[in-house]
Structures are given as structure tokens and as C-alpha cells.
Amino acid sequence: MNLYRNLTIKQKQIVWAWTFLAVPVVFYSVIRFYPTATAILISFQDWNLLGARTWAGFDNYIKLWNDPVFWKVFRNTFAYLLIGTPVSLVLSFVIAYHLDKVRFLHGFMRMMYFLPFMTSAVAMAWVWRWFYQAVPIGLFNNILASFGIAQIEFLNSTTNALPAVLAPAVWAGLGFQVIIFMAGIRAIPTSYYEAARIDGVGWWVVLTQITLPLLRPTIVFIVVFSSIGFLRIFDHVFNMTTNNPGGPLNATKPLVLMIYDTAFNSFNMGYAAAQTVVLFTILMIVSLIQLRLLRSN
Amino acid sequence: MKTFKGLAAATLTASSALLASSAAADVEIEYWQYFYDARVTAMEQLIDGFEAENPGITVKMTHFPYADYRTKVAAAIPAGEGPDVVQLFYGWLNDYIAADLIQPLPVDTFSPSDVDKDFFPMVQAMKKDGVYYALPTAVRSLALFYNQRLFDEAGITEPPANLNDLIEVAKKLTKRDGAGNITQVGITTGMTAQDHHWFREGLIRQFGGTPYNDGYDTVSYNSEAGAAALQYYTDLEKLHGVTASGFMDEPQAAFKAGRAGMHIDGSFRIGSLKAIRGLKWGVAELPAAVDGTQSNYSSYWVNAVTTKAEGEKYEASLKFMSYITSDAAMQIWLDVVGELPAKPSVGLTEANANDPVFGPFIKGLSYAHTTVFANESSQRQVLVDMVARTDIEDQPIAESLAIAAEAEQKILNEYYAD
Numbered sequence: 001m002n003l004y005r006n007l008t009i010k011q012k013q014i015v016w017a018w019t020f021l022a023v024p025v026v027f028y029s030v031i032r033f034y035p036t037a038t039a040i041l042i043s044f045q046d047w048n049l050l051g052a053r054t055w056a057g058f059d060n061y062i063k064l065w066n067d068p069v070f071w072k073v074f075r076n077t078f079a080y081l082l083i084g085t086p087v088s089l090v091l092s093f094v095i096a097y098h099l100d101k102v103r104f105l106h107g108f109m110r111m112m113y114f115l116p117f118m119t120s121a122v123a124m125a126w127v128w129r130w131f132y133q134a135v136p137i138g139l140f141n142n143i144l145a146s147f148g149i150a151q152i153e154f155l156n157s158t159t160n161a162l163p164a165v166l167a168p169a170v171w172a173g174l175g176f177q178v179i180i181f182m183a184g185i186r187a188i189p190t191s192y193y194e195a196a197r198i199d200g201v202g203w204w205v206v207l208t209q210i211t212l213p214l215l216r217p218t219i220v221f222i223v224v225f226s227s228i229g230f231l232r233i234f235d236h237v238f239n240m241t242t243n244n245p246g247g248p249l250n251a252t253k254p255l256v257l258m259i260y261d262t263a264f265n266s267f268n269m270g271y272a273a274a275q276t277v278v279l280f281t282i283l284m285i286v287s288l289i290q291l292r293l294l295r296s297n
Numbered sequence: 298m299k300t301f302k303g304l305a306a307a308t309l310t311a312s313s314a315l316l317a318s319s320a321a322a323d324v325e326i327e328y329w330q331y332f333y334d335a336r337v338t339a340m341e342q343l344i345d346g347f348e349a350e351n352p353g354i355t356v357k358m359t360h361f362p363y364a365d366y367r368t369k370v371a372a373a374i375p376a377g378e379g380p381d382v383v384q385l386f387y388g389w390l391n392d393y394i395a396a397d398l399i400q401p402l403p404v405d406t407f408s409p410s411d412v413d414k415d416f417f418p419m420v421q422a423m424k425k426d427g428v429y430y431a432l433p434t435a436v437r438s439l440a441l442f443y444n445q446r447l448f449d450e451a452g453i454t455e456p457p458a459n460l461n462d463l464i465e466v467a468k469k470l471t472k473r474d475g476a477g478n479i480t481q482v483g484i485t486t487g488m489t490a491q492d493h494h495w496f497r498e499g500l501i502r503q504f505g506g507t508p509y510n511d512g513y514d515t516v517s518y519n520s521e522a523g524a525a526a527l528q529y530y531t532d533l534e535k536l537h538g539v540t541a542s543g544f545m546d547e548p549q550a551a552f553k554a555g556r557a558g559m560h561i562d563g564s565f566r567i568g569s570l571k572a573i574r575g576l577k578w579g580v581a582e583l584p585a586a587v588d589g590t591q592s593n594y595s596s597y598w599v600n601a602v603t604t605k606a607e608g609e610k611y612e613a614s615l616k617f618m619s620y621i622t623s624d625a626a627m628q629i630w631l632d633v634v635g636e637l638p639a640k641p642s643v644g645l646t647e648a649n650a651n652d653p654v655f656g657p658f659i660k661g662l663s664y665a666h667t668t669v670f671a672n673e674s675s676q677r678q679v680l681v682d683m684v685a686r687t688d689i690e691d692q693p694i695a696e697s698l699a700i701a702a703e704a705e706q707k708i709l710n711e712y713y714a715d
Contacts, residue, residue, distance in 0.1 A: 050371045050396035129546070135478040136556070137545055145476055156543050158689055243489040243547060244678075248685040265674035267367065267392070 036280070043273035050267075060274035069250055069258070070275070077231060077255045077282075079162055080169075084230040088170045088177060089222060095174070096181030097211075110179070117175035125239035128168040129155070132240075155240065161247040169236045173229060177222050184218030185211065217294070224290040231283055232256055255279050324613045325355045326606065329370065329380035330598075332360040335568070339633035340621075346629075347620045354613045374398045374605050381606035381614045385431065387422060387597050388670040394430060399601040401428040406615050416640050419595045419667040431599035432622045435636035438595045438661040439495060441584065442552060442560045442570065444470075445577040447481075451558075456581035460503065460529065463559070463584045467539035470558030483539035484559040485548035486530070488681040492548075495561050495583070496680060498594035498666040500526035503586035513669035514713045519702035527694050531687050542688060552578075563596075564658040567635050582657040595665035597639065631655065637662060671712035679705045 007015065018025075043060055047053040064070050095113060102109055116124065131139040132154035141151045154164040192210050201209075212219075234256040238245060245261060246253025255275065263272035328344070330336060337360055344356045359380070361369050367389070373379030375398075385393055393399045412429055413421065423431045443456050451470055457463040467483025474480050486492055497508040497518070506522025509515060518526075533540045545551035552560035553573050561583065570578060585591045600621060606614040620626060627638035631649065637659055638644040644659040652659075670676055683701035686692040 048392055048396075049367055050392050050398060052396075133546055134541065134544065135474065136480045141478075145474065145478055148476060150476075151478060156689070243487065243543070244681055244685075248689055249682055261674070264364075266672050 039273045039276050039280075041273075042270055043277045045270045045273075047269040048267045049269060053270075056270055060271045063271060064274050064278065069253075072250045073246075073253050073255055073258045076162060076250070076253055077233075080166060080230045080233050080254060081227055081286075083163070084166055084170055084233075085223060085227050088173055088226055089219070091170070092174050092177035092222070093181055096178045096185060097207075099178065100182055100185050110182070113178050114175035116172045119172070121172060121235040122239050124168060124172055125236045128236075129240045132164055156248055158247075158249055158251040161241075161251040165237050165240050165247070165252045168240075169230070169233060172236075173226060177226065180218060180222055181215070184215045188214045220290065220294045224287065224294070227286055227290070228283060231279070231286065234260070255282075323353050323355065324609050325357055326381040326610050326613045326617060327379070328356050328358045328382045328384075328617070330358070330360050330384040331363040331366045333363075333634075335634040339630050342629055342633065343621055343626050346625070347617060350620070351613075351616055354616065356617060370398065371396065374603050377605055379605055380603055381610050382600055382617055383603050384598050384600050387431075387433070387599050387667065388673050390423060390425075390430060390599070390601075391669075391671075393601070394425065397604055399430055400604050400606075401425075401430050402432070402602065402618065403615065404428060406619065407432070415642065417595070417644070417662045417665070419662070419665050420597075420639060422667045422669050423599055431601035432618065433597040433599045433639045434621050434626055435630040435634065436595050436597040436639045436662060437564045437636060438593050438658045438665050439491060439499070439561055439563055439583055440593075440657040440661055441581045442562055442566070443579050443581060444552065444555060444558055445579050446555065447558045448579075456559075456579065457584045459585045459587050459589070460500075461587055464533070464537050464539065467533070467558060468537060471539045479538075479541045479544065480556070482541055482544050482551060482557045484533065485544065485551050485557045485561070486533055486540045486542050487548045488542075488677070488684050490548045491562050492530075493677045493680045494594035494596075494668070496526060496530060497668055499583055499592050500530060502592040502666070503590045504529070505590075508668070514671075514709050516702045516706045516709065519699050523698055523702075524695055527683070527687070527698050531684060531694065534688070542684070564635070564637055564655070567654060580654050580657045582660055591661075591664045593661035593665040595662060595667050597667075671709050675708050676705055679708070 004012070004015070042053065044056060044058070045053040046056045046059070099106070099109060099113070130137065133139075133141065134151055134153075135141050135145050138154075140154065144151060153160060155161050188211065192214075193206065196206050196210060233254050237247075237252050237254055237257055238260070241247050241252060246257055256279065259272050259275045259279065262268050262275060328340070330340060337358070340358055344358060348355060370379060370383060370385070374383075383399065385399075407429055409424060409427060409429055412424075412432065416432070417436065419436065420429075420433060423429050423433075441456060447470055448454075448456075453466055453469060457466045463484065470481065470483040471479065472481035488496070501508045501518050501523055504522040504525040506518060506520045506526070508518045508523075510517055534542055545554060545556055548557070548560055549562060549566060549569075551557040552562075553570065553576065555576060567580075570576065583591070583593055600618060602611065602614045602618060622639070624638075624640060624643045627640060627643040630636055631638055631643070635655075637655065638649065641663070644650065644662060650656055650659055668676075679701050682704075683697050686697040686700070687694060
């Protein structure tokens with residue numbers, strides 16, 4: 001007790017701050033940091049879940065570097081990111097921009113866009129999987145066939161499969177982004193628009209000089225949020241291609257699916273952990289770059 | 298905890314000794330399996346029978362969802378908490394032995410030569426260095442399911458006897474729409490389902506080759522026979538047009554929907570097919586090669602005594618092992634679960650061997666081979682990719698086969714390196 005009494009006010013504040021922080025710190029250590037540290041540890045070991053863990057040094061990382069599947073998966077993951085993020089950003093902005101101007105049944109329309117976001121990804125993926133099937137059960141191909149157009153291989157193709165899997169993923173996330181954009185648009189003071197109207201400038205100038213610049217924080221948020229989402233894409237891919245996880249010749253396999261497969265089908269925990277560490281690093285770098293961009297504003 | 302358990306056991310022993318006035322000490326052993334309704338029911342019946350025959354021994358069964366099974370076993374046995382007798386997939390045997398989770402069956406109770414003689418030959422995959430580590434109650438094999446209604450419609454009276462007949466029959470069963478799109482396949486295909494087993498242990502051997510060497514650690518299908526088998530398999534779709542890989546998403550779905558004339562699948566599919574109303578189906582043995590060679594694939598779940606079982610628990614566990622691998626137990630398993638007996642003495646009884654549904658599967662057992670997998674899902678993926686390369690990228694057969702053999706050898710090398 002004497003010890004405490006002798007502390008300065010500043011030091012006492014620190015003691016109390018840490019006392020209150022203890023709960024979240026413990027929680028974070030147990031829930032976040034401990035597993036992360038263990039994963040990093042396991043990535044340097046060999047472990048098949050059954051026997052003892054043995055040290056493997058950098059073997060798992062060397063194997064990863066020389067694994068052609070990993071590089072294919074790496075490219076796929078970035079394809080999801082580099083196609084998915086801009087497409088969903090532009091689409092959600094266009095929708096939000098016009099939805100904002102709609103007066104008739106506005107709430108209902110907004111709900112219709114938001115609905116996919118609330119739906120289970122698993123259910124959604126299976127419905128889309130059915131849409132993509134060949135004649136006689138696939139919706140899209142049945143429509144094509146009824147017009148006498150040749151069928152399209154959506155999922156059983158090395159070129160079409162990735163966009164085909166990405167489409168429902170983009171569509172599913174759209175509702176959330178639309179809502180965020182609309183909130184951003186509504187947060188812009190109307191006085192700017194009134195001034196613009198008095199000056200008599202056209203809609204294009206209003207859009208590029210007022211709306212978009214003022215939406216920058218919103219855009220940065222959505223970019224960060226959706227890029228993390230696309231880098232971690234799993235449920236859509238897994239459920240649309242459960243027969244052959246990752247599509248034909250790994251055409252759609254993202255990093256998370258590779259990790260899952262290595263860990264729970266091959267029981268190769270060390271190798272899966274090494275992949276996890278790589279994913280973790282990518283996510284961290286991408287997030288840090290994006291947060292830096294955010295700070296400069 | 299240990300003392301508490303000891304005390305509880307002592308109390309139990311004392312009270313049951315009073316009740317049953319039996320001299321033998323009571324032992325409780327634990328049995329673990331993964332959860333599947335019919336399997337649990339069958340095991341409950343077996344446990345009841347075993348306990349009636351062996352007063353003083355009780356068996357406690359615990360089951361887990363399949364997804365958690367491996368993790369739970371791995372965590373529990375080294376901690377001394379797990380099962381005394383455990384059920385495992387045959388493909389996991391090496392891993393279980395390496396991790397010191399199970400112990401060999403003693404040769405005086407389970408004489409290897411008796412097991413060799415009494416069981417169907419594929420259980421020999423459970424033998425290491427001359428001793429058996431595990432034994433199955435039931436096994437699974439492949440057969441050809443056919444849609445009786447479609448057969449009648451096409452005027453086909455007999456299921457195909459050989460691989461050439463298969464093509465001819467499949468041609469009669471295939472239907473296309475005006476634009477030439479397949480609307481009904483003669484036979485389902487898809488390496489992602491059971492076809493990879495059919496290809497490895499069926500087709501390759503029937504074309505005169507072997508999929509692997511005897512130890513299953515060297516790939517040997519990159520041969521003329523392998524190429525002929527792959528040619529035959531891919532021709533079904535590309536040359537004869539009697540199938541479409543991935544038709545209706547999954548082969549069994551196409552068959553259940555009545556859109557497939559024939560379908561190769563395992564005996565475990567019987568239950569779910571029986572549940573489809575309005576589907577009239579039959580079962581035939583896998584078509585033989587043109588020269589009559591027959592070959593099949595078999596897989597199974599086995600039971601083993603864990604390293605946790607010691608002393609009287611070990612003795613009790615062995616008794617339980619003997620009981621659940623007895624003829625009577627196998628008949629119960631066939632009746633309740635629908636899985637095939639692991640011994641000819643049960644499988645080849647008049648009633649079982651001539652059963653219209655189980656019969657073809659049981660006959661298949663006598664010429665079945667069991668692939669010893671290092672990593673089943675990765676090894677399957679190699680074959681899935683092999684067919685995809687010829688299908689989507691038009692890669693020549695020989696080239697795709699060579700790539701597959703090399704990729705699979707790499708998996709085996711990695712596994713057997715340690």
C-alpha cells in the first residue's frame with residue numbers, strides 16, 4: 001500500500017489505466033495474440049495432428065516457395081482483390097448515387113439491395129452453383145439453350161470459373177457498400193450543391209468536384225473493408241466447388257481454401273500454418289498501405 | 298481425479314460384486330466411433346450382446362461428428378483419457394501407428410495366418426511387419442447401379458458384362474435435346490466421386506497394369522495400361538458422348554434424379570438410394586475387362602486397441618475386438634448399417650451372396666484391392682486434375698498421365714520420407 005502512496009499522480013494514472021486495460025489486454029492476448037503466435041510457431045514445425053510436433057526449420061516456407069499451386073493460388077487471391085474491389089466499388093457507388101435520387105419506394109429499394117448482404121453465403125453460393133450448371137438443370141444455360149445459343153461452361157472452365165465465382169461474391173457485398181455510400185452522400189452539406197446550382201454548373205462537375213472529393217473517407221473505408229474481404233474469400237468458392245474445391249486445375253482456389261485443404265484434408269498443420277502466416281502478412285501489408293493513404297488525408 | 302476414479306471404480310466393483318456375487322473384477326472399457334446413426338445403432342446392439350456374454354465388462358460408447366474425430370482422438374489418447382478400442386479409417390493406420398496411438402493385436406489371439414485365411418484379402422493392408430494392427434467389422438466395395446426404368450425403356454435386358462458392353466449400353470441410354478446438349482447420361486462420370494477408385498484399382502488393372510507397386514509407395518500407372526485406362530475413361534465423354542463429367546453437378550444426384558442410366562458407386566450409397574421414392578434401380582458387378590479380368594476397390598473402417606488400454610482393460614479390449622469381428626457381429630452390421638461383412642464366411646453365405654442388392658458388392662470383395670493412401674484427398678486431386686487437363690486443355694493422354702504420375706509420386710515420396 002505504501003508503494004502505491006509514494007507514486008506520483010501521473011504514475012497512479014498509469015496504474016489505473018493499466019488496471020482497466022487489463023481485461024481487454026488479457027482478452028486480446030488469449031483470443032488474438034496467443035493463437036497468432038502459436039500459428040507462427042507451428043509454421044516452423046511438422047505436425048499431422050496426431051503425433052508430436054517436430055522442428056522443420058524453414059522447410060514449410062521453402063516448400064511453399066517451390067509449390068506451383070501456391071503461386072497459382074497467390075495469383076487467384078490477387079485476381080479476386082484486383083477485380084472484385086474496383087468492380088464492387090464502382091457498382092455500389094453508381095447504385096448509391098442513383099438510389100439517393102429515387103423517391104418512390106426508396107426504403108423498399110434500399111432493402112432489396114441490402115437483402116443479399118444479410119443472406120447466408122452458403123445458401124447463396126449453392127443457389128448460384130445451380131444457376132451455373134449445364135443443361136438440363138442450370139438456369140443460365142437453360143435460358144441460353146432455349147434461344148438456341150451454345151452452352152457456356154461457367155464453373156468447369158479455367159477461364160470462366162473465377163469470374164463466375166466472384167460475381168455472386170461481389171453481388172452479396174454490394175448492399176453493405178451501397179448503404180455506406182448513401183450515408184456518405186447524405187453527409188455532404190446541401191449548401192455545396194445549392195451553391196453549385198446557383199453557379200449553374202452541370203451534374204458532371206458537381207459529381208467530380210463536390211461529391212467524389214467529399215466522399216474520399218467513405219471510399220477509403222470501403223476499399224480497405226472490401227479488399228480485406230476479397231483477400232479472405234472462402235465461403236463462396238468452397239461452396240460453389242465442393243466437388244473439386246478450388247475449381248478445375250485450381251482455377252478459383254484462393255489462399256484461405258488452400259489453407260483449409262492443407263490443414264483439414266491433408267492434416268499437414270505446419271504447412272498450413274506457413275500459408276496462414278503468408279496470408280497474415282499480405283493482409284497486414286495491404287491494410288497498412290491503405291491506412292497510410294487514409295492518414296495522409 | 299485419478300483417485301476419485303479409482304474410488305468410484307472400487308465402489309462399483311464392490312457393489313456389483315455384492316449384486317452379482319461375481320468373482321471377476323468389473324472393467325469398463327471405452328469405445329469411440331464417429332457419429333452415423335445406423336452405425337451407432339448397430340454398435341449399441343453389439344455392445345448389448347457382448348456385455349451379456351461377458352459379465353463384468355461394460356463398454357461405454359462415445360461418438361463424435363466425423364469432422365472432429367481425428368482431433369479428439371489425437372488429443373485424448375496421449376492424455377490417457379480416450380478410448381480403449383477405437384474406430385479409424387483404414388487410410389489413417391500409418392499415421393496412428395507412427396503417433397503411437399494404437400498397439401498391434403497379439404498373435405496368440407489374432408493369429409496373422411488365421412486372419413489371412415478368414416478375412417477377405419484386402420484386410421492385409423492392416424498388416425505391418427507380420428502383425429495385424431486393426432480389423433474391420435465391415436467393408437465397402439464398388440458396383441454398378443443401374444436405373445431399371447431407363448433400361449426397360451431402352452429395351453436393355455442385362456446390365457453390361459464387360460467394358461465394351463458398357464459403352465454400347467450407355468449409348469442406348471443417352472439422350473440429347475435438339476441443340477445436341479445431353480439431357481440424360483448413359484453413365485455418370487466424375488473423378489471427384491468414386492471414379493478415382495474405379496480408375497486406379499479397376500480400370501488400370503483391367504487393362505493389364507498396376508496402379509502402384511506392392512508397397513503402394515511407388516506409382517506405376519504411367520504405363521501403356523494406364524494410358525489405355527485413361528483413354529477408355531475419357532473416351533466415354535469425348536469419343537462416345539455417353540456422359541458429361543459433372544452432369545447435374547454430382548453423379549449420384551443425376552442418378553437419383555433418374556437422369557443417368559448407370560452409376561458406379563460404393564455400397565454406402567445403398568441406404569440413400571433406398572430412400573428415393575419412385576426410383577427403380579438394380580445393382581450389378583463392375584463390368585469386367587474384355588478378356589474377363591475383374592477388379593474392384595474396397596475400403597473400410599477398422600477397429601484397433603489403443604495404447605491407452607493396459608492390464609485388465611487390455612484383456613477386456615481384446616475380448617471386445619474378437620466379439621465385434623465375429624461372424625455374428627458382421628451379420629448384424631450388414632442388417633443394420635448395410636455395410637458388407639469382412640469375412641467370406643459371412644459374406645458368401647447363400648443368402649448374402651445372392652442378395653440382389655448386396656450380392657454384387659460382396660462378390661466384388663473377392664477380387665477387390667485396397668489402395669494404401671498417403672493422403673487420399675491429395676491423391677484424388679491428382680487424378681481429378683489429370684482428367685481436367687485432357688478435358689479442358691486438350692492435353693494428350695500420355696502427357697497428362699505422366700504429369701499425374703509425377704505429382705502423385707511426389708506426394709508419396711514426401712509421406713514415406715520420414
